[in-house]
Amino acid sequence: MPVIMPMIGNSRARKRTALALALAGLAAGATTGAAPAAAQPKAAPAAAADCSAAYRIEQKLSTGTTWRMCWRYHKEAGLVLEHITYQPPGEARPIKVLASAKLGQIHVPYDDGQNEYHDLTQAGFGQGLKDLAPGECPGGTIKTVRVPEAWDPSHQNVKGLCTTTRSRGHAYRMQGDTANKVFQKQGKDLLVYTVNQVGWYEYITEWRFQDDGTINMNVGATGSLSPMDYDAGDGRGWPIGKGAKAYATSHSHNVFWKLNFNLDGSTKGRIEQYDSKVSAPANGRPAPTNKTTRTPITKELAGDAKNMRWWRVVSATGKNKDGHARSYEIVPGASAKYPGRSYTQHDVYFTEYNKCEQYASDNLPNCGAGHGKSVDKWVNGQALKNPVVWVNVGFHHVARDEDQQPMPVHWQGLSVAPRDVTAMNPLTPTELADQNGRPE
Ligand SMILES: [Cu+2]
Numbered sequence: 001m002p003v004i005m006p007m008i009g010n011s012r013a014r015k016r017t018a019l020a021l022a023l024a025g026l027a028a029g030a031t032t033g034a035a036p037a038a039a040q041p042k043a044a045p046a047a048a049a050d051c052s053a054a055y056r057i058e059q060k061l062s063t064g065t066t067w068r069m070c071w072r073y074h075k076e077a078g079l080v081l082e083h084i085t086y087q088p089p090g091e092a093r094p095i096k097v098l099a100s101a102k103l104g105q106i107h108v109p110y111d112d113g114q115n116e117y118h119d120l121t122q123a124g125f126g127q128g129l130k131d132l133a134p135g136e137c138p139g140g141t142i143k144t145v146r147v148p149e150a151w152d153p154s155h156q157n158v159k160g161l162c163t164t165t166r167s168r169g170h171a172y173r174m175q176g177d178t179a180n181k182v183f184q185k186q187g188k189d190l191l192v193y194t195v196n197q198v199g200w201y202e203y204i205t206e207w208r209f210q211d212d213g214t215i216n217m218n219v220g221a222t223g224s225l226s227p228m229d230y231d232a233g234d235g236r237g238w239p240i241g242k243g244a245k246a247y248a249t250s251h252s253h254n255v256f257w258k259l260n261f262n263l264d265g266s267t268k269g270r271i272e273q274y275d276s277k278v279s280a281p282a283n284g285r286p287a288p289t290n291k292t293t294r295t296p297i298t299k300e301l302a303g304d305a306k307n308m309r310w311w312r313v314v315s316a317t318g319k320n321k322d323g324h325a326r327s328y329e330i331v332p333g334a335s336a337k338y339p340g341r342s343y344t345q346h347d348v349y350f351t352e353y354n355k356c357e358q359y360a361s362d363n364l365p366n367c368g369a370g371h372g373k374s375v376d377k378w379v380n381g382q383a384l385k386n387p388v389v390w391v392n393v394g395f396h397h398v399a400r401d402e403d404q405q406p407m408p409v410h411w412q413g414l415s416v417a418p419r420d421v422t423a424m425n426p427l428t429p430t431e432l433a434d435q436n437g438r439p440e
Contacts, residue, residue: 050083054143057081057163061188063171063427064089065211071161071192075148076126076364077102079161079194079205086213086418088426095318095421096265097215097328103205104256104375104390105360106198106219109340110229111236111250118362119198127151128197129160140164140191164191171212171427185427187211200224204409213421218333218413219255221395225403238399248399252338255412256360256375259389260353263326263421264318267386271297271350272327276308300379302346305332311348312419313389321423322436330389331415336396343374344392351378353386360390 049056051070060066069084080102085094106119119125127150132142143161150156171187190209195202202223208216225240229249237247261269276292297303303311315326330348338344343361351357356367360375372378375390395412402408418426424436 057190057192059163059165059190059209061165061190061211063185063188063211065188065213065426066094067190067209068094069192071143073129073145073147073161074102074126076120077104077358078120078126078129078196079103079192079207081192081207084209084215086209086421088211088213088422090426091422095326096262099260099262099267101207101215101217101257101259103219104258104358105254105362106203107252107254107256107338107341107344107361109252109254109338111252112233114249115229115251117198118359119203121359121362121364123198124151125196125198125203129158130195130197130202131159132162132195136195137162137164145194160194162191162193165189166191166208168210172425174432183429183432185429187427197223200226206413212426213418214415216413216415217257218411219253220409220411221253221397222407222409224405224407225399240399240401240404248403250396250398252336252340252344252394252396253412254338254344254392254394257391257393257414258358258360259391259416261313261328261387261389263313263315263328266316266318267353268316269387270314270316271301271311271384271387271389272314273297273301273303273309273311275306278308297350298384300352300382300384301348301350302376302379303348303350305335305337305347311350313387320420322420324420324423326421327419328416328421329419330391331417332391333393333412333414335393335412337392338394338396341374342376344394346376347392349375349379349390349392350384350387351375351390352382352384353388354378357388360392 055070055072057071058068066087070082072080074080080100082100084098084101085096087094103120106125108117108119117123127147129145129147140162142159145158145160147156147158166189168187168189171185173182173184176182188211191206193204193206195204200223201221204220206218206220225248230246237249240246240248260267263269273295274292276290278288278290281288310329312327312329318326320326332347335347337347356365357363357378358365363373391414393412393414395410
């Protein structure tokens with residue numbers, strides 16, 4: 001039995017959500033096209049601030065890199081980060097990276113086929129924002145978030161957004177001429193996170209901005225196993241508690257992220273896929289060879305992760321000081337891909353920007369008759385001019401005794417890593433600043 005009862009249990013929360021959604025659906029229908037989250041940035045003068053001070057996050061890390069962004073809070077999707085820029089030491093101005101970044105859905109199907117949830121759109125994810133105790137944002141600031149259309153009007157202001165910094169360990173290390181000359185730097189990250197309760201679960205939505213330009217986005221699930229989801233029968237659960245009576249039902253958490261890049265201020269990025277093929281030694285060579293090919297992705301694509309395959313978003317306009325096009329590489333984390341639904345069958349989706357397409361499944365806005373409700377349906381041959389990147393990372397949760405109590409956080413997510421955004425390691429020490437390219 002849980003020691004602390006969550007405010008609302010699974011079934012009640014979900015019934016309540018269904019009602020709220022029915023009402024919201026009516027409202028949405030009346031204003032077709034007014035999608036809940038307007039992700040595309042307005043064409044604003046470059047000098048103007050993108051948001052008021054209360055919604056600005058700006059952190060200069062001790063290693064010299066500054067990250068800037070705006071945050072807002074959406075009633076279903078939760079935390080939305082916009083106008084994300086990166087300014088490493090040596091860059092005169094902030095480099096635009098992402099126009100908007102947020103969760104695109106958390107899809108939770110149970111192995112026994114009895115339950116399937118879309119946590120953002122049907123189970124109150126956004127409404128479940130929790131107050132953070134002072135101790136759970138170490139060294140940082142907890143901002144107050146106003147939850148739009150709060151179900152509980154007496155609790156619409158939540159101390160729920162933590163921004164803080166954390167050490168990452170080595171950013172690099174390089175032995176110098178002598179043993180006592182070591183070039184090394186300890187990396188620092190900006191962390192931005194919220195906790196959202198859905199039923200008995202609590203999801204930590206964490207964004208980690210590294211001083212070397214990498215962004216990590218992860219969802220951690222903690223809280224409690226749902227007491228309602230037991231006894232699915234042989235082969236679909238795991239015994240929790242004494243003996244072999246109570247089998248917690250296995251299930252998946254399929255988390256989607258929705259990323260709108262705007263490298264150097266343009267949303268017209270190009271998508272490229274890279275594949276490498278290793279062949280046996282030939283032509284008298286002593287070792288196998290590896291050939292890497294680039295495939296421009298010019299039309300919408302549902303892509304599958306594969307050994308030695310990767311994708312990048314290339315800036316339409318920006319180049320680094322070496323004259324190379326700036327890009328960000330998509331680095332999906334470990335994933336247990338769930339083949340049960342058309343939208344969870346692929347690891348990445350590149351779709352042409354459409355304001356109405358907000359959720360990877362159970363898309364809430366009314367996009368008109370015949371417009372599909374999930375991301376796989378939006379891959380239908382359009383040319384990619386303003387690509388939106390959707391990444392699906394699944395976790396198959398087979399409960400274990402250690403999941404009680406509370407359940408330890410299990411994480412899933414991805415990174416996006418700079419590729420040629422700067423001409424050199426952005427944290428290069430001055431003494432090594434001339435070491436760019438083949439040594440003379
Ligand atoms: Cu789980």
